[in-house]
Amino acid sequence: MNLTAPLTPEIAISAMAQMALIVEQLSEWLIKQQQIINKQQQRIKAQQKQLKELLEERDQLKNRSSKNSSVPPSSDQLKKPSDKGKRKKGKKRGPKYNHPGQTRNGFGTPDKVVPLELENCPVCGTSLERVEEAPPKVQQVAEVVEQPVEIREYRRPLYKCPQCGWSGYSPMPWGVKEGFSYGGRLCSIVGWLGYGGNLTWRKQEYFVEYVLGVPICSWQFS
Numbered sequence: 001m002n003l004t005a006p007l008t009p010e011i012a013i014s015a016m017a018q019m020a021l022i023v024e025q026l027s028e029w030l031i032k033q034q035q036i037i038n039k040q041q042q043r044i045k046a047q048q049k050q051l052k053e054l055l056e057e058r059d060q061l062k063n064r065s066s067k068n069s070s071v072p073p074s075s076d077q078l079k080k081p082s083d084k085g086k087r088k089k090g091k092k093r094g095p096k097y098n099h100p101g102q103t104r105n106g107f108g109t110p111d112k113v114v115p116l117e118l119e120n121c122p123v124c125g126t127s128l129e130r131v132e133e134a135p136p137k138v139q140q141v142a143e144v145v146e147q148p149v150e151i152r153e154y155r156r157p158l159y160k161c162p163q164c165g166w167s168g169y170s171p172m173p174w175g176v177k178e179g180f181s182y183g184g185r186l187c188s189i190v191g192w193l194g195y196g197g198n199l200t201w202r203k204q205e206y207f208v209e210y211v212l213g214v215p216i217c218s219w220q221f222s
Contacts, residue, residue, distance in 0.1 A: 148212055156171075
């Protein structure tokens with residue numbers, strides 16, 4: 001366009017047509033850019049939604065246990081509950097200053113008394129004389145015996161009533177079930193190993209057979 005030429009109606013109409021064409025092209029470009037931005041925003045929203053779902057699924061898997069899912073109790077992790085929220089700031093842990101100590105004074109009446117006698121001097125080997133005036137030094141120790149489980153055999157004779165004709169065997173003692181190889185206390189221990197201790201069946205079997213010295217009865221706990 002020649003700017004020095006006089007402005008005529010034809011030139012003005014041509015210039016306005018060119019400007020309208022430019023505005024139309026610019027409008028189409030802006031519409032396309034807005035469409036691209038809208039698609040990107042939709043893609044971002046979809047990715048954010050997918051990320052949120054993945055985070056929720058991760059938290060569910062992280063907090064999954066035998067109480068809120070079908071996983072076995074052996075897969076539960078033993079976690080000690082944190083008491084940081086209950087702990088006051090600036091407060092020191094442990095007993096207070098001049099707090100009277102508490103020491104275990106034994107377990108009561110012992111099941112077995114083991115005298116530890118000393119005949120010869122550990123330094124020179126001379127025969128020792130016991131000081132009768134001094135009381136012996138006593139210390140009680142709780143220890144697992146070689147066979148912590150006692151095998152009991154119940155023998156029940158058959159009885160018959162001469163008056164009414166009733167016949168039957170004497171009843172089993174409390175805690176013993178007819179046809180069951182384990183007593184009540186042993187059943188409680190084995191049951192706790194799986195549900196309270198979260199041990200696998202292989203570990204339960206090892207504990208019962210090698211620590212307690214009793215053959216495991218899998219059919220009774222299935």
